[in-house]
Amino acid sequence: MSDVEEQVQVEEEVVVEESSSVSIEDCLQKVLRTSLVHDGLARGLREAIKALARGEAELCVLCDSVTEAKIISLVEALCNEPEEKIPLIKVSDAKQLGEWAGLCALDREGNARKVVGASCVVIKNWGADSEERNVLLEYFSQQ
Structure with missing residues (x-):
């Protein structure tokens, strides 16, 4: 029985090492895929702004390479409303x-x-509910 207990402890250590090596981008990719499967994504500027204005948004992902500065400022303003702060991550x-x-x-x-x-x-x-979602929420709570 002591052999079984040692194997369980080794498996737990391996899981801890894997979770620490996961990057935010990997977590974001998996969360976006999961949300896409469950029909929970607003893709594109028009749909995203509608979701932000209605208060349906849980997380916003914005691209830095947008040519119009007004688009970036609009999305940032909608995410930083005083009533409801929506986490914003840029790629x-x-x-x-x-x-x-x-x-x-x-x-x-x-x-x-x-x-x-x-x-x-x-x-x-x-x-x-996934581990990647929890990692992202923890990342935003630290900021």
Whole structure:
């Protein structure tokens, strides 16, 4: 029986090491995929602003490479309203954000083709409770 107890302890240590090596971008990608499956994403600027204005947003992801500065200031202002502060995270590549949000076609091998860039994506419904979601919420609570 002592052998079984030692194996359980080793497995717990391995899980702790894996969770510490997970980056915020990896967590964000998995949370966006989960939310997409549960129909909880507002993709694109028009849908995102509607969700932010209605107060349906749980998390906002904004692309830094947007050419219009007014778009960035509008989204930041809607996220920082005094009634409801919505967590905002910025990514650098619009094509990558579009791929994470499902704005692409997949080939037979599962590789993304014909990726459409997204300037803003809002999570309206987290979908399922996951470890990645908890990591993101903890990250925003620390800031």
